[in-house]
Structures are given as C-alpha cells and as structure tokens.
Amino acid sequence: MSAAAPPRVLYVTDLAYEAKGRRYCDEDILFSSRLRRDFTVATCHPADAARLMGAFDGVVVRNSGPVIHYRERYDAFRERALADGVRVYNPLNGRGDMAGKQYLVELSAAGLPVIPTVDRAEDLGRLPDADEYVVKPKDGADSIGMRFVPREGLAGLTGLGDSLVQPRIPFLYEVSFYFVDHDFQYALHAPDPERRWELVPYEARAVDLDFAAKFIDWNTLDHGIQRVDACRAPDGELLLVELEDLNPYLSLGLLDETTRDAFIARTVVSLRELLSS
Template sequence: MKTILYLTDFYYQANGRNYYEEDLYITEKLKPHFNVLIGHPHQAISNLEKADVVVFRNTGPIAGYQEYFQEMLKVVKEKNIKTFNSFDGKGDILGKQYLLELTKAGFPVIPTVSNISQLEILGDTDIYVVKLLNGADSIGMEFLTKDQLVAASPSGKIIQPFIDFKYEVSFYFLNEQFQYALYAPDKSKRWKLEEYHPSNDDLIFAEKFINWNGIQHGVTRVDACRKQDGSLLLVELEDLNPFLSIDLLSESKRQNFLDNFIRALKQV
C-alpha cells in the first residue's frame, strides 16, 4: 500500500469555500487505499521523503510563502520526488504570466497586458481590472478608470478590460481527461455553484488550454466566463491546487471522480 503525504492548510480562510471540509472528506476516502499522512505546506520539505507520493491540495495562495515553496520545488526536483499535481504546468503555478503569453498567441482569453503602453490591445473599455502578477484568490485586485490606471502606472501586475459577462463556468480535468463542470448562474456569487452540462464546443474550448499546458499528471481547473455574445474567454488556468467543489456534485459523479482520482494516484 502506497503512502501519501497530503499537504493542506485546514485553517486557510477562503471566500465562499471551506477548504478543510473538502480535504477531510477526500482524505477519508483515500484511507482504504493508501497510508495517508497529512501535513501543512509550510512544513513540507522535511517530510517529502516519508511518502511515495506528495499530494498538493488546498494549501491556499503560495504568495505568502513563495521563498519556501521555491525551495520545496528545488528539493522535489533534486530528489525526484513524485508529486500530484506534477509541478510542470505553465498556468497559475508560475503566476499570471501565462495570460500574457496566451494573449500574444491569440488564444480565447481575457486580453491581458503588463504595461499601460499596451492598452490598445485590450480594446474599448471604461474600467480596467488590475491584478498582482503573482497573486491569487483576488488578493490585491483593483478596478480602475483609464485616468486612475495611467496615474497608478502599475508595475509587477497585469491589466485586463472589465468584462460584462453572463456567468463563470469551471471545467475540471484529471490527467487531461474531462471530469465535470460547475457554473455560477449568479455572477455576483462566484462560489455558489451548480452542476453544468457542457456542450461539445465548451469542451473543445477547455481542452485547448489543457493541451497547451500539458502537465504530466494532476487536477486542472479551467475557469472561463461566458460573454454576452455567448462565447467563452479564459479567466484562469489553475494547475497547482484547484478547489474541487466536489460536495456540489451528484453522488454518482462524485464517486466517479474519486474512483478516477484514486486510480490516478496509484499510477503515479
């Protein structure tokens, strides 16, 4: 029986989500299949070699312990430690830089720049959204007019146009295989989610980013917004530790995901 080091922060307070409830539930389901050790991400390095696989789950934003996290990545690479997710993604694990890259490459993503000299790329908008380049969980996000933006001349941040979308929808993938989708019908309540039945076009959209990212193994969440014209734009590609919201799934879908999750961990 494999031993898993399950990294999580039970005390992290996330808006609209109870991280600890999800991880307590998942670890209970893993126990019949693995020896499960639970650890805090800030104390991971000294325990990495005590398990066959390190599962990096609801640890909260890494911005608060960026230096320690980078040291952990170094140790993982040097000692060839198996992790889930694998730390080889190009999305949120590296910050918001990928939004700039995807914009330049012409992907269906909210247009993103890093300098006020590039505002013409964002099109016509009255309000701009400014986010930290290495931020997460809406930390440090601002809504500015053009005059306010020019006056602030932000550095180390990304700039996007404010999008008047219909709703947000998230597509969840496990080892590049689609699992389920959830959406927020009330856009003012981001985490009041319901099951969503994606169309073939929706899945083609989401798979573009999964294929581009190409992580070896793990859970990836593709967050998108539905524009008023019906098209989708990428909001975020969460490839480090996406919250799963599995408590909102039907029993059959939840069990199917857990079966696939357990199978994937056994194969790492």
C-alpha cells in the same frame, strides 16, 4: 505471502485556511479519507512539506491556500522536490497558475480565447475599450491585491512590474471545467455574477469542452487535477479566466454521489500511475 504495503502519500493542505463562501477543510477531510482506501495518507501544512516529504512515496498538494502567503517556504519545497526527484501531484512542470499568471499574457498575445491581458504600460493600447480595468498581481490568488481602475486612469498606469491589466468584462456567468489528466470529469457554474461562489452543475456542450480542452492540451501535465475557469462574454463567447493547475478547489460537496465517486476513482488511477512512473 503478505500483500504489498500501499504507497505512502503526504497530503498537503491548510485546514485552517478561510475562503469566502467555501470551507476548504471539509473537502480535504473527505478527499483524504477516500484516498486512504488505496494509500497510506498523512496530512501536513504546506509550510512543513519540504522537511517531511522524504519519508513518502509521493506528495499530493491540495487546498494549501495562496502561495503568496508562504512564498519562501513554497519555493524551498519546489526546489527540494525537483532536486530530489520527489513525485508531486500535481507535477511541478505546469504552465498555468502554478507558474504565476504570466501565461495569460502569452495566451492573449497568441490570440487564444482568453480575457485580453497585458503586463507592460506600452501595451495598454492593445486592450479593448472598457469602463473599468482590472490590475492584479501575477502571483495573486483569491482576488488578493486586485484593484479596479477607471478608463480615464488607464494612461496613468506605469511601471506595472509584476502586475497584469485586463478589461473588466460584464460577463453573463462564470463556469469551471474540471479535468483529471486530460479527461473531463464535470462542470460547475455560477449563474449570478454577484454570487460567484454559489455554484450549480453545468451541462457542458461539445463546444464548451473543445474550448476547455485547448488549455488542457496547451499545458504540459500528463497527470494531475486541473480546473479551467472561464466567463461567458456578452457575445456568448467563452473566455479563459485562469488555468488552475496547482491546488484547484474542487467543490466536491456540491456533486452528486455518482459524479464525486467517479472523480475520486479517476484520481486514484492517475495518482497510482504517477507514483509508479
């Protein structure tokens, strides 16, 4: 008797997307080639996913670039995938960046350890005093549309619409925690705030993992890859910058072989569980 055919996976990525200091295509060439050991994999651009996904057992969304660049096609993909019951990895019920950055306002209002965030002019007084403030679109990514406003310009911010406002914090460094499902995998950090794409391994302490796990638990994803981005405030406290649950860049090329292999193996288990659910 012949063995069952491996599950068919549509791997969604934009191999031509350019990001500062990073080559997304290298990561996806590596990751998709490793997935081919366990799945039948075809690669496509995010703009083509909606019309191709029906021929596959599931869709893996990886380095597909900021949704803001192809909003209509992404919305069509989501609508059709949800209507047809397509298994998407990550699942489309995430509450983090997948749904826009409104969650930062909600988490801030709830008193969780996030950078203080508001989205209404009448709430600007709730923000702590700072020399500068950051205004960013709720559906932005990779600093697209972000601008800085001095303290004296804060009162002039009216009609924020789909934008967020945060104090610009003089953080010590940024650190990212990477999870598959609810299991921590590894952490990387940028020691120099001015060179935030130059990442090195970070030895996460128990208190760091407790911090990151709060946001993983808050999210609704039973399966998937998530990245918790945080900054170390001057007082030593970690504050959430973003919860990336759509297509987090993984920096696999910076990992040692053992860590990288363990991460991919854990992802294979997670993806198999999703496809068989």
